[in-house]
Amino acid sequence: MKKLPVAKHLTDGEYKLLLSVYAKHNSxxxxxxxxxxxxxxxxxxxxxxxxxxxxxxxxxxxxxHYSNDGTWY
Structure with missing residues (x-):
């Protein structure tokens, strides 16, 4: 999985969380x-x-905060 440079230290699961919450937040x-x-x-x-x-x-x-439950605050 190719990751953003600022997120290379995240596990694959954490990175998927980042992308998922980012998409919801952005939309x-x-x-x-x-x-x-x-x-x-x-x-x-x-x-x-x-x-x-x-x-x-x-x-x-x-x-x-991008939370495990898919929310942000």
Whole structure:
């Protein structure tokens, strides 16, 4: 599986979670807002074992929790 460079450290399962939640998150936004949240705008992905989620950081400074249940906040 070819992974985004910022997510190469993730397991295959974590990477699939990232892609799945990213797709839902991205489709929930309007077209104008999506411009700031493309996959290439992801600058860092951190695993958070305590919260059982991924912290996904974007170029614009925003970051989101991508949770195992498929939600983001």
């Amino acid at each position: 929930s936004m309007g077209l104008e807002k999506r411009k700031d949240y493309t996959a290439s705008d992801i600058v860092k992905v951190e695993r958070n074992a305590k919260e059982q989620c991924l912290h996904v950081h974007y170029k614009n400074g925003d970051w989101w």
